[in-house]
Amino acid sequence: MLGKIHSFQSMGTVDGPGVRFVVFMQGCPLRCAYCHNPDTWEFDTKETIYAQPEEVFAKIKRCRPYFGKKGGVTVSGGEVLLQAEFVTELFKLCKEENISTCLDTSGCILNEKVLKLLDVTDTVLLDIKMTDTESYKEYVGTTLEQVMSFLQVLENKKINTWIRQVIVPGFNDSQENISKLWELVKDFKCVKKIELLPFRKLCSDKYKALNIEFPFGKYSECSPERIEEMRSLLENYTNKKPNSTFK
Ligand code: SF4
DSSP states (O other): OOEEEEEEEEEESSSSSSSEEEEEESOOSOOOTTOSOGGGSSSOOTTOEEEOHHHHHHHHHHTGGGOTTTOEEEEESSOGGGGHHHHHHHHHHHHHTTOEEEEEEOOOOOSHHHHHHHTTOSEEEEEOOOSSHHHHHHHTSSOHHHHHHHHHHHHHHTOEEEEEEEEOTTTTOSHHHHHHHHHHHTTOTTEEEEEEEEOOOTTHHHHHHHTOOOGGGGSOOOOHHHHHHHHHHHHHHHTTSTTOOOO
C-alpha cells in the first residue's frame, strides 16, 4: 500500500514526547485560516513522495538510537487520518519493535479505519483549533462537535492526549478563549498536556508560491512574551486540577 508523503524530519523535538522521527503526510480536507503547510493540502503534487510502509519504517529504524526512553515516531500532516490504513501498517511495524507511536491530527475524521489506527497509537496530539462552532466553520472547515467526539474516543480508549492550539494575537489571545479551552478539556482524563503554540508567518512565501490567499496573513506573529502570558493564564487552571499531570 503506497502512502502519499510530503516530507520527513529525522530528529523532531516539538511533535510529541522526546526525540521523534516525524512523517508529514500529504493531503488535508480542511483549510485552516492560519495553516502553516498549504503545500500539504493536495494529495498528488510534483513533490509528493510515494512509499510503502516498510520503506518508511526502514528510515525510522535508522534513527532509533536517538529515541531514548520517550521518543519514537510521529505522523503529522496534512491530515494523517486521510491515510489511516497506510499509517496503521506503519505503526504495526513500529509496535513490533517497541517504537512508540504518535499521531498529530485535527480529529476531523472518525470511521472504522481511524478506530483501527488508534488501536496501534500510543499518543495523540489533538488540535482544538477554535473554541466555538462558528469559528470552526468559518476558519477551519469542520465542527467543534466533531473534534470533541474524537476526543471522547481517545478518552474511551485511554490514549495519552496532548491538546494543542495556535495562539493568534488579536484573534484568540484572550482570557476568554483560554477559559473556554480549559472548560472543553478539563474533564477528560486522557488529556495529559495542553500546548499553546505561537502563530508564525514563515509560511507566507508558500502561499505566494501557490498563488493562494493567506487568510490570517493580516494578523501579527505571536511574540515570545505574549505566548508566555497566555501559558501563564492557562497554568492558573491546570495547576488547580487535583493530582495534575499537566506540564
Ligand atoms: S489541518 Fe493542518 S494541514 Fe490541514 S489546513 Fe489545518 S493546519 Fe493545515
